[in-house]
Amino acid sequence: MGMLVYLTRRLISLFLSLVVASMVIFLVVEVAPGDPASYMLGINAQPDTIAALRTELGLDQPKLQRYFSWVTGMMTGDFGTSYTYRAPVAQMIADRMWISLPLALMALTLSALIAFPAGLLAASKRGKAGDVSVMAATQLGVAIPNFWFAMLLVLLFAIKLRWVSAGGFAGWDNPMAAIKSLTLPAIALALPQAAILTRVLRSALIDTLSEDFMRTARAKGLTRGQTLWRHGLRNALIPVLTILGLQFSFLLAGAIIIEQVFYLPGLGRLIFQSITQRDLIVVESVVMLLVFAVIVVNFLTDLAYALVDPRLRSRA
Amino acid sequence: MSLLRIQDLSLTIHGKHILKGISLDIATGEVVALTGESGSGKSMTAFATMGLLAQGAEASGQIHLLDKDLLSLSEGQMCEIRGRDIGMVFQEPMTALNPVQCIGDQVMETILIHGAGSKAEARARARDVLTRVGLPPDQFPLSRFPHELSGGQRQRVVIAMAIALRPRLLIADEPTTALDVTTQAQILSLLLSLAKSDDMALMMITHDLAVVSQMADRIAVMQHGEIVEEGATDELFSEMRHPYTQALFQASRHQANLPAPVSAAPLLQVQDLKRSYPLPRPHPFAKRPRFEAVKGVSFEIAKGERVGLVGESGCGKSTLTRAILGLDPIQSGHITLDGTPIATAGPDTKRKIQVVFQDPYGSFNPRHRVDRLVSEPFHLLPDAPQGPARQEAIAQALVAVGLAPSEQTKFIHEFSGGQRQRIAIARALITRPELIIFDEAVSALDVRVRAQILDLMADLSREYGLSYLFITHDLTVVRSITDRVLVMQQGEIVETGPTKQVLDDPQHIYTQTLVGAAPTLPDIGDPHAANAAV
Structure with missing residues (x-):
């Protein structure tokens, strides 16, 4: 029952966030200076040509109507047509999504795979050599910019060892090749994230070490390691889940620089190009999609909280 | 022969002397109370016995549980003893349980960690032991979480975890200090009856002389890391040889000298x-x-x-x-x-x-x-x-x-x-x-x-x-x-x-x-x- 109430409340808040976000995005893009039609046609365009294009793009309709047609369009999968490319936005996004989503998931998985063992090790060997070296490594991971690290990876694995190509995307027709071309970017994205996650997990675990229930567990006969693993980890998960959720949202669109380094046609590059070309319908749609992704990820994070901590289920 | 024999136990934490040559015997089935003010070393004696001292603590002397000297055992050997031979109950029931694990799992863990049965056996045993401490599973299912229980009920769960394997020695560190008086009375009588029925020795740590006087067979009064007076409860209260014991007793029933109320407005x-x-x-x-x-x-x-x-x-x-x-x-x-x-x-x-x-x-x-x-x-x-x-x-x-x-x-x-x-x-x-x-x-x-x-x-x-x-x-x-x-x-x-x-x-x-x-x-x-x- 508690879980059901919790879920309903989260769903309502998810829906409201989406509505508010769509309005804000629409308004911001609308009030941005510059008319897409005149921008597309260049400085020398005739006023009547511009007017004709405005009609064609639907820019002459009332704002409210345009908002509703934009929103209802998105719900049916019709994201409109790109001003510059004259191609359906949905198709453009879908193409990019097939690169950005797997890349984000790979990076996130990698980051978690590194962070969990490293964080547990550091917390259990607190103050000893293992902890100190893990902390030093994460310090480096946080400090080194990922594009520079990406270039080092390219130098070593692509140019020196020739294991993978230096950039570009092989396409999903050959899944092995596709994964191969995403591997270096995923590593470059994952390492700084793993460093942050390790530090968060370590400090959350160390916080649980001083809890009374950890002492109770030791009194039952659990070793230090068992106590940390069975009782500490789950109690330390809430801050870790928060960071994981934030990282996923960032990885989905925040990979612009890495996409640039590896010549990957991902969402980050799409949004960058559409902004410079004043392709408003693409900007609106991609931003809305990202907001949607962030809100859904937040919703999933909230669900994960409730699964981890029973107190959240009853405190509806 | 004593079940627990503490001999000349000294303890320093980062060079500071906490315990100075404690000696104490507890026999099977006996209830011994350690009392004294905060900082007197009562809890440290318990933690030294459990082998759960903080880092930087150094204990010397001997703590014999039957024929084993606990201080000379390795950490691995102590893990086997904790929970099986010695159980412990803590002061703060609100925080002593893992908030994200249901009570059944927490009680079962004591049984499983010592390999004392399969999962099904452990579950059955957890049911039994929760029933014994007054939480019958038909009213308090094993799937309950700690936050769904009151302070007294949580303390019962902690006790259930501590006695699940029928340890020889139960250490209770201020087990009722955080509880209401009526709950305190119930928990104290529960501890006593468990000790009696299982023939378990009970080391009871409390600052409350009134609690001590009602429960313990024997009392050791501690001050500044030393046992200043020790004896059977009746004798100790009637003799009170040490001035510190007298001072504690006087202070416990201290009556302030109130002036008469001045007006009725x-x-x-x-x-x-x-x-x-x-x-x-x-x-x-x-x-x-x-x-x-x-x-x-x-x-x-x-x-x-x-x-x-x-x-x-x-x-x-x-x-x-x-x-x-x-x-x-x-x-x-x-x-x-x-x-x-x-x-x-x-x-x-x-x-x-x-x-x-x-x-x-x-x-x-x-x-x-x-x-x-x-x-x-x-x-x-x-x-x-x-x-x-x-x-x-x-x-x-x-x-x-x-x-x-x-x-x-x-x-x-x-x-x-x-x-x-x-x-x-x-x-x-x-x-x-x-x-x-x-x-x-x-x-x-x-x-x-x-x-x-x-x-x-x-x-x-x-x-x-x-x-x-x-x-x-x-x-x-x-x-x-x-x-x-x-x-x-x-x-x-x-x-x-x-x-x-x-x-x-x-x-x-x-x-x-x-x-x-x-x-x-x-x-x-x-x-x-x-x-x-x-």
Whole structure:
């Protein structure tokens, strides 16, 4: 029952966030200076040509109507047509999504795979050599910019060892090749994230070490390691889940620089190009999609909280 | 042969001597109490026995459990002994359980970790042992989480975990200090009956002499890391050879010398006060149900009168206090101080009411110096003294509570618990209030310090004609420092009258339960009874 109430409340808040976000995005893009039609046609365009294009793009309709047609369009999968490319936005996004989503998931998985063992090790060997070296490594991971690290990876694995190509995307027709071309970017994205996650997990675990229930567990006969693993980890998960959720949202669109380094046609590059070309319908749609992704990820994070901590289920 | 034999146990933590050559025997089936004030080394003796000392601690001497010297065992061997041969119950049941694991899993873990059965067997055994501690699975399913249980029920779960494998020795470290008196009585009798039926030795650590006197076969009194007196309970209480034991006993039943109330003019008037809280909605579109924490309470405190308010946790004491202080809005009723409604009162009226809280450390900002802490209530006053006058007021308040004016430049961590509570009282005194509310203000203090603070309160009442409202669960304190007592249960005042009359001859069934459950000191003569005011 508690879980059901919790879920309903989260769903309502998810829906409201989406509505508010769509309005804000629409308004911001609308009030941005510059008319897409005149921008597309260049400085020398005739006023009547511009007017004709405005009609064609639907820019002459009332704002409210345009908002509703934009929103209802998105719900049916019709994201409109790109001003510059004259191609359906949905198709453009879908193409990019097939690169950005797997890349984000790979990076996130990698980051978690590194962070969990490293964080547990550091917390259990607190103050000893293992902890100190893990902390030093994460310090480096946080400090080194990922594009520079990406270039080092390219130098070593692509140019020196020739294991993978230096950039570009092989396409999903050959899944092995596709994964191969995403591997270096995923590593470059994952390492700084793993460093942050390790530090968060370590400090959350160390916080649980001083809890009374950890002492109770030791009194039952659990070793230090068992106590940390069975009782500490789950109690330390809430801050870790928060960071994981934030990282996923960032990885989905925040990979612009890495996409640039590896010549990957991902969402980050799409949004960058559409902004410079004043392709408003693409900007609106991609931003809305990202907001949607962030809100859904937040919703999933909230669900994960409730699964981890029973107190959240009853405190509806 | 003793089950547990501690010989010449010494302990240093980062070079500081904590235990100095402790020797203690506990036989099978025997209940031995370790008592003494905080810092005397009681808990450290227990943790040394469990092998759960903090880093930097070094123990020497011997702790024999039957034929094994626990101090010489490896960590791995100690893990096998903990939970199987020695069980332990802790002070704070609210935090002693893992909040994200259901109680069944936590009890089963003790059984599983020692390989004492399959998962199904462990589950069956967990059911049995939870039933034994008074949590039958048909009412308290194994799938319950700790936050769904009360403090007493949680302590039962902790006990279940500790006794699941029928250990030979059970160590209980202040197991009832955080609990209400009626719950305390139940938990104590549960511990005793378990020890009897399993023929288990019980090492009971408590600062409460009354609890000790009712439970233990033998008592060891500790001071500064040493056992100063040890003996069978009856003998120890009748002889009390060591001055420290005598001092503890005297302080435990200390009676402050109260002046007679000065006048009958009412100062605080509470009329038909109701206070309720919104509860979580049962489903997202439901109306919020409300919990009635205070259901129409009326009482008065006269000028110079000391009134006690007793009741168990959740009875509405704290809600009532917050309402009187004007911290929360009230749903109906009136609270007036000196004729002025508190809700709309200006600084001049609010100045007359001050409060002292339970936790003398937590109620101060650790980054402010004492002068700033003590003079904080001055912000209430439009004409607060400045400059030398302010310094003078701070010095006066500190002197009034028995501290030197020179202490005002120190930080709060430089003081002991008793001194901190004196500073809290100084802070309450500085606006020259007429009513001070003490919210469990002496509960966290050692008995001797508590006795001093109670004396200080009596002196201040005499000197300044102060009225007190004492909110506490401790009937000894109420008896010591109040003229009149209000007994509160489930948001209502069920009995009221002169303190001695109510506590000696309770009329309401609830008061009778409270008085009956409160542990009492043995009624024996005092070897140094010359000036004891009992």
